[in-house]
Every structure is written in structure tokens, then in C-alpha cells.
Amino acid sequence: MIENVYQHFRKEEQPFIDNVIGWIRSVEDQYTPYLTNFLDPRQLHIVKTIVGKNNEINIHSFGGYEAAERVRAFICPTYFTPKQEDFEITIFEIRYPVKFASLSHGKVLGTLLSTGLKRDYFGDIISDGTRWQVFVENSTKGYIEQQVISIGKVAVRMEEKNYTEILLPIDNWMIESQTVSSMRLDTLVSSVFKISRQRAKQMIESGKVKLNWVELNRPDFEIGLLDIVSVRGYGRLQVQEIEGKTKKDKWRLQLGVLHK
Incomplete structure (x- = not known):
């Protein structure tokens, strides 16, 4: 069962997946809710995917305000509906x-x-x-x-x-459609922020790019659904939808983009 879950995600995400499986088992065994720490959008996606269509468990999430990127999640039996203060x-x-x-x-x-x-x-x-x-x-x-x-x-x-x-944040994400040759980090950074592939690679290798708030220096890293990429001096992008491939074998994406 665990191996089947692993194949849908990155190798680097396996420790987090193990945690999620442990949380779910705890809820099932004890029949009590489990409240996570703050999760980024990619982590919440993993939790929801693993819970899947389990009819005995619900997921509720909240980050302090409606449009929060980072949220705490309740993995809980169906009888429990958390209030705002429960988070x-x-x-x-x-x-x-x-x-x-x-x-x-x-x-x-x-x-x-x-x-x-x-x-x-x-x-x-x-x-x-x-x-x-x-x-x-x-x-x-x-x-x-x-x-x-x-x-x-x-x-x-x-x-x-x-x-x-609560303040009204000035962040103003724009929704953009992009067609890219690959899901590599340097390819997306280059395409979205209109810089050369070589420049994107140099920025990544010099520590100016973060994936889900963690520095990443691998230009060839494959970006996935709901990942957030921060590029120093340029802004942020999020993969909001992967629509599939074109006839020329390129990826069609819906992205959230925040230009600095």
C-alpha cells in the first residue's frame, strides 16, 4: 500500500508521506481528530491525495484567513467539524x-x-x-x-x-496560461519571468530560488502540482493546474504568477 502511494510523488517527499500515513492511522485507530502544523499547498495536496476517497475521514483546513497559502489541517472522523478557534x-x-x-x-x-x-x-x-x-x-x-x-x-x-x-494583503496573483517544453525548474523560471535559460540556471545554482520556501539549487528539478517557486528579485509562481500535453509534446499549464 505504501509503495503504491510513493509512486505518485517525489522521492524527497517520502518522509512527509510516512508522517501523513501515521496521522491517518492514528485517526482511524483512536477515532479522534489530528491537527497538523502549518502545511504548504503542495503538502496539503499530498494529504488530500492520500486520504483520497476514505469515507470515514474528512479534511478541514484553515490558515487564519480565507486566502491563506499555508494552512493547518484537521484529519478527522466524519463526526467532527472544527470551529475557527479549534485550529x-x-x-x-x-x-x-x-x-x-x-x-x-x-x-x-x-x-x-x-x-x-x-x-x-x-x-x-x-x-x-x-x-x-x-x-x-x-x-x-x-x-x-x-x-x-x-x-x-x-x-x-x-x-x-x-x-x-487582519490586513488586506497587497499580493495580487495573476492567472497565466503557459506552454513549456518541460517541468524543469529552470525552464519554468525562464518562461514565466522572461529571462534566458542560462540566467535561470545561474540564479538557481547561486541560491536565489526557493521551492515551497526551501532553497533549491537543482535546475533540473521537476516541478509538480501546487508547488510554489520564489525567485529573488522577480516574484513567485505556482503551478495551479497541469492541463496535459500538446501535439508537440509540450506541457500546458495554468499558473498563478506574482510579479515583484
Whole structure:
């Protein structure tokens, strides 16, 4: 059974798949819900695929706001329907001297990770251009308040907010259709951001490209459904739909693209 699951995904994803199978078995054996850490869109896709058409288990997901990319998921028996507060997510706004300093997604994330907590404990980081908010697991909020007192050289304070005070992010994803010769990372980066294949390869090898928020330096890596690719200085792309191949054996894709 496990081998059959593995064949649908990447070798690198096998440890996560093992975790998912363990979560499902725990729900089945104990008949109680299991709440995950924050998952990226690709991980949520894996969870949903493995659960499949199991009529005894449901999946509910929430990331703090409706359009969240990173979400916590309940794998649960059909009797359980979680409420918003059951997902145990805290919203922090980063208070800092706006007139004298500026923040960026990379700086905020780098500071959060420097606390020693894994990326799994943090959800989306959003901004309206000036203000910044971050979604975290409830269990970490006291620790984060104590640890995050500066971002770079900027003094900051983490202030808890209510759901009614969530910012309206300025991110504006555009939906684009692309036809590409392969699903290689360098091919997609080159095609979407209109740069040469060689330039795309150099950027990937020099650590300027991330896949699902993790640095990836393999130009030949095969991108899959719901992967998010971040390219420093250019923006982000997400494979939202793989429509199949053309008569010339090229891939037809629907992509979400966020230009910087």
C-alpha cells in the first residue's frame, strides 16, 4: 500500500508521506481528530491525495484567513467539524518605527526562523505595504513574543490581533496560461519571468530560488502540482493546474504568477 502511494510523488517527499500515513492511522485507530502544523499547498495536496476517497475521514483546513497559502489541517472522523478557534492560530502584528525603517518578507521570516522554531510553526506573512502580520501556532506565541524583539537592526514588538483586524494583503496573483517544453525548474523560471535559460540556471545554482520556501539549487528539478517557486528579485509562481500535453509534446499549464 505504501509503495503504491510513493509512486505518485517525489522521492524527497517520502518522509512527509510516512508522517501523513501515521496521522491517518492514528485517526482511524483512536477515532479522534489530528491537527497538523502549518502545511504548504503542495503538502496539503499530498494529504488530500492520500486520504483520497476514505469515507470515514474528512479534511478541514484553515490558515487564519480565507486566502491563506499555508494552512493547518484537521484529519478527522466524519463526526467532527472544527470551529475557527479549534485550529489554534494566533495573529501577530509586528510593531516597528514605520517612519524610520522598512521590513520585507525575507527579513521577517529569517528572524522567525532564528528563534529555533521550524517553518512548520509559522503560517503566512502578510503586508499591506507598510504594516506586517504573521500567523503562528498558539503553542508558540509566548516564546515568539519573548524572542522576537528586533528584525535586523530594527526594534520591534509582537502584538496579538483579533481576526477582525487582519490586513488586506497587497499580493495580487495573476492567472497565466503557459506552454513549456518541460517541468524543469529552470525552464519554468525562464518562461514565466522572461529571462534566458542560462540566467535561470545561474540564479538557481547561486541560491536565489526557493521551492515551497526551501532553497533549491537543482535546475533540473521537476516541478509538480501546487508547488510554489520564489525567485529573488522577480516574484513567485505556482503551478495551479497541469492541463496535459500538446501535439508537440509540450506541457500546458495554468499558473498563478506574482510579479515583484
